[in-house]
Amino acid sequence: MKHLCWVIILVATAGLYIPSLNAGSLTAGRAKAEIVCQTCHGVDGQATAAMIPNISGQQKEYMIIQLRAFRSGKRKHEQMSIIAGMLSNEDIENLSEWYSSIEVTVKTPDNPN
Numbered sequence: 001m002k003h004l005c006w007v008i009i010l011v012a013t014a015g016l017y018i019p020s021l022n023a024g025s026l027t028a029g030r031a032k033a034e035i036v037c038q039t040c041h042g043v044d045g046q047a048t049a050a051m052i053p054n055i056s057g058q059q060k061e062y063m064i065i066q067l068r069a070f071r072s073g074k075r076k077h078e079q080m081s082i083i084a085g086m087l088s089n090e091d092i093e094n095l096s097e098w099y100s101s102i103e104v105t106v107k108t109p110d111n112p113n
């Protein structure tokens with residue numbers, strides 16, 4: 001019985017470190033995006049220049065992992081590394097919630113050749 005309690009506590013605690021289990025706030029995500037990301041990715045996630053990726057509708061987990069990688073130095077980019085360095089775990093959750101929640105419609109070309 002004692003062991004079972006520890007297992008439950010461990011599983012519950014581990015859940016805190018699994019990104020997808022935390023919801024993230026859309027309102028806070030949007031507010032942060034307006035201040036920090038808009039110039040390059042737009043608030044809607046549509047890039048403002050050729051060398052910037054679109055992030056509208058990007059997968060939430062992917063975004064969280066990339067932003068953490070920029071922050072830790074595992075992934076490097078002149079601008080993104082600095083920007084991610086200013087983000088808290090909560091910011092990353094909220095921003096990823098915001099951009100991943102943007103609906104994207106995909107249409108392939110009619111006559112590919």
Ligand code: HEC
Pocket residue numbers: 032033036037038039040041051052053055063066067076077079080083087095
């Ligand atoms: C100064 C311009 C600029 C700003 C501001 C900026 N980004 Fe970026 N972002 C970039 C560029 C350029 C890349 C491509 C990096 C690379 O080539 O590795 C990028 C890459 C990313 C990626 C990885 C996309 C992928 O396909 O792997 C994510 C996620 C991202 N940015 C999110 C954000 C968020 C969230 C913010 C606001 C907190 C933000 N960025 C602010 C320019 C910017």
